[in-house]
Amino acid sequence: MSSLSLVPQLLLIAWMLPLASFVFIFLTGSFLDRRGRASGFIATAAIAGSFLLSVVAAALWFGYYPLDSNHQASSHPIRPLSGDWYTLAEFGSIKLALGYYIDALTLAMYVMVSFIATLIHIYSFGYMHEELHEVNDPQVILGDGTTLRRPGRFARFFQYLSLFGFSMLGLVIANNLLMTFVFWELVGICSYFLIGFYVERSSATSAGNKAFIVNRVGDFGMVLGLAALLTSCGTLHFDHYQTTNGAHYAGLFFYAKAIQHPASELEPAEGSRSEDSQSNPETPPVTLSGPKGLTYGLLVLAGLALLCGCLGKSAQFPLHVWLPDAMEGPTPVSALIHAATMVAAGVYLVGRIYPLLTPEVLIVVAVIGTITLFMAATIALTATDIKKVLAYSTISQLGYMMLGLGTGGWVAGLFHLFTHAFFKALLFLGSGSVIHACGTNEMPQMGGLLRKMPWTAITMLIGCLAIAGAGIPLWAGFSGYHSKDAILAQVYLFHTTNRFLGWIYYLALVSAALTAFYMFRLWFLTFIGQPRNEHIFGHAHESPKSMTVPLVVLAFFAVVAGWSVPGTHWSLSALLEQARVTPLLENSQVPLFGNVVIPHEHESHEAQIHQLVSLEAFTAGILGFAIAVVFYGARWLDPAKVCQRFFGLYRFLLNKWYFDELYSRLFVRPVTWVASVAAWIDRAVIDWTVDHAAVAVRSLAHLDDWLDRILVDGAVNRLAAAIYGMGEWFRQWQTGRIRNYILWIVVGLVSLFILGSIYFGLGMHLVVGAS
């Protein structure tokens, strides 16, 4: 018990280490940049610490729940660990919290994400070394014709890598959909930062914007799904949870189960939860806060809405357009996005919320997955940019995962997610190594690099074999062989039970052949044949150790990830089997589509199905490989002539099925049209009104000004001038000469006297009369 209770704490520390690294580099980045590679060491140490802690946590878990015993039957049933670390808010029974939901899937994701991220961190030391000093970016031409010189951004790169790791780990461990959503968006913003890492290149910034905006479209649906579930169930927790006042409430999985299987009711779920690992031996009284309005139809709608988000993140059919453009980022970022974090998030979430997805939603997942995998595989045939080929192959493989999940192959789909993470990281890092050596992404410029870069070439060959699903049928093969066969077996089973959806299986099979073809086309074009550009070939060289060592490690896992540990039943698929959440205990009828049945996964493990599918997939792979040899390996046929022959089809594929043009017509142009109309209204109506109002006010002001100056000021000035003039006139009397004053006194006196004598005869009569 105590060993298990340690697991959440270990994972919490593992989760927080990259955040600490991010914050530290964020605060001291400019200082660290002057110290060389210090920021890289910090970030790498943090993620490597996460990896070690995850491994310890996984060891504790699997020590407690060994893989080779049958837990479902024993008295020792497996329960996911669920709880809250930090409560953000509580409204009655609604609880918003950051918490953990830990089962074998969570642990496997933790180990895989931190492991691959660690390797990519190490690889970035070599790949990003240019950022250590001032960078001359030849792709940015300034106004005066020179190229841009800018300071290196080594610290910033690792800062975002750390944030990316933190976001992804938070998304994986989330125990409620709200927390999932928060980290979902954090993953999105990190990808935005890293895709647009070369901010001075307009292609990089628009690719970042595209990724961000396309993901918003999907997230819009996801928010609707969250709202539907929150209003109808009153919670977003996956599992049962406890509020601060001690009451227990049921989680989403319980409601979904109750809605989908009303007959089975809740006893087993309740019973299994009673002896919880917390020190509560009694059954906690679970309060059912709902389902207030949860109906089957609403659950379907909520599932479809949540699926929208997953389609956006995992670049599935209608929303896949951002992923190829995301290649503008530095190659380690592409590897991180494609292998461990961003696109894996969508598939992981479908796997995590599997109990919420009704069979109808699963059918949609399967159909979209099929369309995606076929479409992306065909586009990859004609792409010449080495990273674009890999990008489309990622979309295609994600389609396989979705197809596996959609046809009921929960373990198969997630199994492919894990094996794909290894070999796609390998392929991307290998392509990065090639790009690093050649300085170009264009495969027609390469060729013959096998002699120059043997390590890269061999590891990439292993990656190609793994993604093509190479193996000896019925015995063993590269990791992709095991996971892809598991998916194909499940799809085959689906196809046998639902004949009219059989095209799904055939498309998947054809795409398997296409996968082999385009991967070997890539390899042959890059590493075999005559160098097509002597200048680039002359400069090519093997990458440094920090880049080749991760390649070798990944190549090892790309080979063995599908195998079981010798002498035991321990394997990735057994591990995922243990984490299985089982909404589909038996074949489930799809109520809304009548006769569609989603088969139970265990039936696809039947030997005869496996043999048949194995052989068919092997044949398809060999076929694709053979065509690649014919065209690009041995060059018996000239691909250019074939392109000429089927020019219409070639152009259609080269233009990526015209999706960008379609979206441009459907969304971008209408929006820009509306914007230009709005701009016209703004200029012609609003600006006109404002301008003319301004003119009117100005002329009014002129009139006012005139009145003020002429009338008001005039009157005041005249008065002042008059008074001034008067003062001037009086001034001349003020001579300061005392005799003048006396003279005037005398003159005044005499005149007063004369006046007085004339008018009043003042005093004269006295004098005259007296005399």
Added chain:
Amino acid sequence: MFSPITPAHYLFVGIVLFVTGMICLLTKRNIIAILIGVELILNAANINFIAFSSPVLFPKRVPPLVLDGQIFVLFVMILAAAEAAVALAIALHFYSRFGTVDVDQGDELKG
């Protein structure tokens, strides 16, 4: 041959004194001379006081002789003494300020 002295004679003397003082004021630029002119005008006023207090002008008054005018004259003399003290102080300051006793040099207060 000689008619008795009447107030008119006094007044005549007063007028002569007054006009002399006034001319002195108007023509002299020496501040001391102006002061002398002022004294002359004051004394002209004194003679007028005395002239108008003459009993000849008030034949029916009882008693006929009243010394109102003479008392006024005493007051005026005291006043004149005080005024002379102040005026001489001003003259002294004027001299020390301008270095001359010419009042036309002290025309700084002109507008």
